[in-house]
Amino acid sequence: xxxxxxxxxxxxxxxxxxxxxxxxxxxxxxxxxxxxxxxxxxxxxxxxxxxxxxxxxxxxxxxxxxxxxxxxxxxxxxxxxxxxxxxxxxxxxxxxxxxxxxxxxxxxxxxxxxxxxxxxxxxxxxxxxxxxxxxxxxxxxxxxxxxxxxxxxxxxxxxxxxxxxxxxxxxxxxxxxxxxxxxxxxxxxxxxxxxxxxxxxxxxxxxxxxxxxxxxxxxxxxxxxxxxxxxxxxxxxxxxxxxxxxxxxxxxxxxxxxxxxxxxxxxxxxxxxxxxxxxxxxxxxxxxxxxxxxxxxxxxxxxxxxxxxxxxxxxxxxxxxxxxxxxxxxxxxxxxxxxxxxxxxxxxxxxxxxxxxxxxxxxxxxxxxxxxxxxxxxxxxxxxxxxxxxxxxxxxxxxxxxxx
Amino acid sequence: xxxxxxxxxxxxxxxxxxxxxxxxxxxxxxxxxxxxxxxxxxxxxxxxxxxxxxxxxxxxxxxxxxxxxxxxxxxxxxxxxxxxxxxxxxxxxxxxxxxxxxxxxxxxxxxxxxxxxxxxxxxxxxxxxxxxxxxxxxxxxxxxxxxxxxxxxxxxxxxxxxxxxxxxxxxxxxxxxxxxxxxxxxxxxxxxxxxxxxxxxxxxxxxxxxxxxxxxxxxxxxxxxxxxxxxxxxxxxxxxxxxxxxxxxxxxxxxxxxxxxxxxxxxxxxxxxxxxxxxxxxxxxxxxxxxxxx
Numbered sequence: 001x002x003x004x005x006x007x008x009x010x011x012x013x014x015x016x017x018x019x020x021x022x023x024x025x026x027x028x029x030x031x032x033x034x035x036x037x038x039x040x041x042x043x044x045x046x047x048x049x050x051x052x053x054x055x056x057x058x059x060x061x062x063x064x065x066x067x068x069x070x071x072x073x074x075x076x077x078x079x080x081x082x083x084x085x086x087x088x089x090x091x092x093x094x095x096x097x098x099x100x101x102x103x104x105x106x107x108x109x110x111x112x113x114x115x116x117x118x119x120x121x122x123x124x125x126x127x128x129x130x131x132x133x134x135x136x137x138x139x140x141x142x143x144x145x146x147x148x149x150x151x152x153x154x155x156x157x158x159x160x161x162x163x164x165x166x167x168x169x170x171x172x173x174x175x176x177x178x179x180x181x182x183x184x185x186x187x188x189x190x191x192x193x194x195x196x197x198x199x200x201x202x203x204x205x206x207x208x209x210x211x212x213x214x215x216x217x218x219x220x221x222x223x224x225x226x227x228x229x230x231x232x233x234x235x236x237x238x239x240x241x242x243x244x245x246x247x248x249x250x251x252x253x254x255x256x257x258x259x260x261x262x263x264x265x266x267x268x269x270x271x272x273x274x275x276x277x278x279x280x281x282x283x284x285x286x287x288x289x290x291x292x293x294x295x296x297x298x299x300x301x302x303x304x305x306x307x308x309x310x311x312x313x314x315x316x317x318x319x320x321x322x323x324x325x326x327x328x329x330x331x332x333x334x335x336x337x338x339x340x341x342x343x344x345x346x347x348x349x350x351x352x353x354x355x356x357x358x359x360x361x362x363x364x365x366x367x368x369x370x371x372x373x374x375x376x377x378x379x380x381x382x383x384x385x386x387x388x389x390x391x392x393x394x395x396x397x398x399x400x401x402x403x404x
Numbered sequence: 405x406x407x408x409x410x411x412x413x414x415x416x417x418x419x420x421x422x423x424x425x426x427x428x429x430x431x432x433x434x435x436x437x438x439x440x441x442x443x444x445x446x447x448x449x450x451x452x453x454x455x456x457x458x459x460x461x462x463x464x465x466x467x468x469x470x471x472x473x474x475x476x477x478x479x480x481x482x483x484x485x486x487x488x489x490x491x492x493x494x495x496x497x498x499x500x501x502x503x504x505x506x507x508x509x510x511x512x513x514x515x516x517x518x519x520x521x522x523x524x525x526x527x528x529x530x531x532x533x534x535x536x537x538x539x540x541x542x543x544x545x546x547x548x549x550x551x552x553x554x555x556x557x558x559x560x561x562x563x564x565x566x567x568x569x570x571x572x573x574x575x576x577x578x579x580x581x582x583x584x585x586x587x588x589x590x591x592x593x594x595x596x597x598x599x600x601x602x603x604x605x606x607x608x609x610x611x612x613x614x615x616x617x618x619x620x621x622x623x624x625x626x627x628x629x630x631x632x633x634x635x636x637x638x639x640x641x642x643x644x645x646x647x648x649x650x651x652x653x654x655x656x657x658x659x660x661x662x663x664x665x666x667x668x669x670x671x672x673x674x675x676x677x678x679x680x681x682x683x684x685x686x687x688x689x690x691x692x693x694x695x696x697x698x
Contacts, residue, residue: 266542
């Protein structure tokens, strides 16, 4: 009997590690059913010459991070349609093909291979960091130009053929600490982060380092892991006991929605501050958006900004998809226009091979300056990082409002 | 003050583990098999309630009722189709592996039907939160409900086994299947009943789990299921009070180590304690040493 129990125990441990993997590789099975081919091909009238720029996109259209993937897909499609309607890039139309990766590295590489079979010339993706790192290995090997709208982990752009539109994780951590410090939002801060996630722990480390310089005292730094991401009462209680005025949440919105509701249940009402991972919290199915009232997040895009570019984009996006665009949609919209600017500057034509296009765009990226939704006068360095000013938004009455 | 709050939350988490562990331990005690699909039946219960009360908008009580009926039927069907034919198999491993197979089957079928998007579950508990110690401690209604429901269920279960005929039959089957059969006990029916009760408990655990931690995915039941299994072993598998004590201890140790040692190390500590207990007392806290008859 003893043997049977210990055998079963060993099995359960194995099972546990399996489910642990399952969490990241989880959103897999319905892949085949939902492999998406966008209607791009149908939308885009191929010019008489037959040559078009073939831009591929990869991101989670289903699964836990689907809010990001769908926003990127829609944002990019909007930009592509606008450019095509205005006559294309130097008279050449764009074809856009978006593939689902379910926020899974393996699926992302499969999606990349599908796009390669489609003769993709430029990759706009991937949306989330972990798949992005995997795909960057492939694009570097094949020398295909890659621009990620939102892959923020450092290694996403470690090769010279990859660039990004968003801030990197370390930048987000530093910028958050600076923002909180300079605007005197709080001096006692608690952090709750996911120690099993590279995005979350990356931001946390830089935030902690910069907080010291800003006179911010970190009174509690609490972690959770992918295996225990439902119960945050202990972490919140410790933050409450430590007298935290603000809880910094460098995590994704699903866990954040739980944290907000658990904090509410225990009667703990500090300020909450997060990074771009919190973007999407308002669209969680069945989530009481009142709980997110007053939450601040660092994001380069606020849908209520009053400049013409933002106003037109938001109106067009709402008309096409019936919802207010988030930061990811804006990143993707910018990404397509950045590719357009780089193509024009690098004098790239559609009949060039993907490798030649990559070589030309690499040089062009460091010379262009783009005014986009997510920043004015964005420029890039050869290491793939973008220079632009961070902005913060606050959730008021269920919508994002820019902070001063 | 916060110690009390950690403790209460730990007991609440532990009662959930205990409720799930009851199902594991009953099935193990009577059918001598580990039903690894138990955690996923919880998930099915969660989704049943979600559909009935959130999607269809019917009252939550009806949702719980539907979940109990669906889970009971599911548990009995699984037993009939997947486990019963293997009961006489030469190796006990066969049915163990089948159980793991059923677990993955349930997860993936749920994934196909509901997709992987996280659903936010509306709590079915209507107990108001209690505030103590001049507002320093707030205990949520879900916490109170979980603890109370678990205790009631454990007492009912023990009374059922001690007092009722069917319960006595269960005891007899667990002690000696062959002799029980000779005494006129329908072994197959008794095992079916065990699965029915275990699965009904899983449905209730699903309702409480999803109310306390309101996210619902096809993997919702997997991790609590495994931790509950550990709790069952911890307390002495096969013993009903053992499962209860094991569950509560596991929850309290987990929460206190999160609070006072390290939130990152909590799981490592929980499983470390488990290994220690098993080294000292291999049958678990309340487990009895059974001498195998030759």
